Amino acid sequence: MKIFRHLTTSLVTFCALVAGGAFVFAVAVTFAVSLFRDVEISAWNVAASQIGPWFLLFIGVYAIHNMLPIAVAHGRTRREFLVAASVFSVVLAVLMTAVEWLGFLVEGGIYSLMDWRADEHAAQPAYFLMYLVWFAVGMLCAAAFDRYGPGGVFVLPVAFALVVVTRVQMPGAGNLPFVQDIPVLLGPGWTAALAASFAVALAGTWAIARDMPIRTRSV
């Protein structure tokens, strides 16, 4: 519980601040662009669907690479940390989805006021599951590279497959080379596919990190 509380108080605040800053930046960029041409897309959608997942992936890497060794150094087991990080991933995904929803709400108001046009964006569950999977994949990659060094590269194809699934519900991202119209192919089973991706990423992280040696680095 202590680890979960610590992850929540430190990282949730940090992530909320970063997301808030990203929103202000997106609005500022939109206003700047409006000086030269018509606004036709949602800047916040770019941030939420393109940059957001990478940020969540980074936080996942940070959790395993930086915080797991600190937890063990302070007398906590890997299992305790992984339980806390797994629950935290859901909390963080919920928070980031809430920020994403709030961002679209405020941006929608601004766009209406300025008579700008925005492209369509995905439904909230798609963002939630995307953030969840990318965070878990970040943990998976960090665990693989921390444990196996350069050998961690072998987890990258799996990681890629897991995150690609999350893109299918993002407008304009439903096509892959040789595989067209993935949303249609998956049908209503897309939520199950994303949930399975999350489960695979989490299971992989557990399998790798459960026995992972903590390196005694000197500064």
Place this chain on the structure above:
Amino acid sequence: MRVDVQGLTVRYGDVTAVDDMSFSLQGNKIYGLLGRNGSGKTSLMSALAGYRRPVGSVQLDGAPVFENAAALRQVCLVRHSAHAADKGDKVSYVLEYGAAWRDTWDNGYALELVELFKIPLGTKVGELSLGQRSALGVVIGLASRSPLTMLDESHLGMDTPTRYAFYDTLLHDFMEHPRTIIISTHLIEELSSLLEEVLIIDAGRLVLQEEADVLRSRGTEVTGNASDVDEFTAGLTVLSSRSLGRTKAAMVYGALADDQLVRARQLGLELGPIALQDLFVHLTEPVGGKR
């Protein structure tokens, strides 16, 4: 806290850092873990702290340490401050980690030590000098008040006055809160007066485990007129010697027989305890083909 190690082996690929090591520590003492570079000290401590799954057995008070929440709560291993803190974290934040995650953490004592070692609370760990980072590691180790506290060369980056302050602090804290403390160091003579028991390891194997006083009695420092010292030590194992004018001091390994003691008195030689460091060098480096 009692520590039992049985058949412990740590390997990194083809390299065997700890080779089938077995020993027991009764606990509530300050132990010195001595060994040359690459002898396996850090690997041994890592296994004791549950940093890696042991091949063999590592038990604390009879319970295995690896991934055992109850046992791990009792352990703190510090090597500088690197793995107990993030370089990007401020010092104050590092102390918050300790307070948040360690049941035994004494935050008042941590703040006292931070002031003693003049570590700025608002500075990031990565921006501290090597000495300050070392001191921060010591703060984490001592303030954790863990029943098994291990300091892996954590004080080596400190300057001499700070190291002496650390030795005083360590002894004072140990007297007030007795626990099992294991210190690995190269500065053997500086620390030797604090050590109650010594483990010497070499090439991943335990060479010796002995009470520090018993270990010192394994040799004698012979001081006197240079020619008399040379005469007296002829045929004995001399670990080292130094001369000042006509006076010479020689470190002799092995107990002296009664007739040798009488001869020393006749020659007017002074006999004293041997330096731990000389014994360590002798035990970890073959001298004249003997170890």
